[in-house]
Amino acid sequence: MMRRAFLLGLWALAACASGASTGPRRFAGTWAFHFETSAFVTDAGEGPYWLAGGDVWPQLTAPFSPTGNPWGEAHVIVEGELSAPGQYGHLGAYERELRVTRVIESRLISSRR
Numbered sequence: 001m002m003r004r005a006f007l008l009g010l011w012a013l014a015a016c017a018s019g020a021s022t023g024p025r026r027f028a029g030t031w032a033f034h035f036e037t038s039a040f041v042t043d044a045g046e047g048p049y050w051l052a053g054g055d056v057w058p059q060l061t062a063p064f065s066p067t068g069n070p071w072g073e074a075h076v077i078v079e080g081e082l083s084a085p086g087q088y089g090h091l092g093a094y095e096r097e098l099r100v101t102r103v104i105e106s107r108l109i110s111s112r113r
Contacts, residue, residue: 024101028077030109033061035071036090040098049082049098050089056103063108072111077104 029042031051039048053060056078063074079102088097 024079024081026077026079026104027082027098029075030073031060031076031106032073033064033071034112038089039094040076047096047098048094049096050094051098051100052088053100056100059103060100060106063106064111067108067111069111073109074106075109076106078102079104 027040027042029040029044029047032039032041032048033051038051040051041047041049051060060074060076060078061070064070064072078098078100080098080100083097083099085095086092086097088094
């Protein structure tokens with residue numbers, strides 16, 4: 001019984017130390033979206049993280065539509081969950097993935113022509 005409690009404690013400690021978020025958090029920063037690139041860097045300089053939009057993708061990319069170009073850079077404020085460390089995005093080039101669940105703001109910075 002003591003061994004089982006010890007192992008359960010170790011498992012709980014490992015889960016806390018994994019670095020994965022425990023729920024949605026707010027993130028603000030610059031998102032560079034280009035061919036095989038979806039790099040998000042926070043205003044505090046954290047990242048780059050692979051930004052994944054799922055159901056909110058149309059809201060994230062909305063600033064690019066008027067430019068006639070599907071790619072560019074946007075300043076975004078989003079809610080989402082940060083993954084545990086691993087390999088994410090194109091060729092596993094990103095250590096973490098930001099899974100966006102809600103878009104608060106997405107504003108065009110620049111568009112590639």
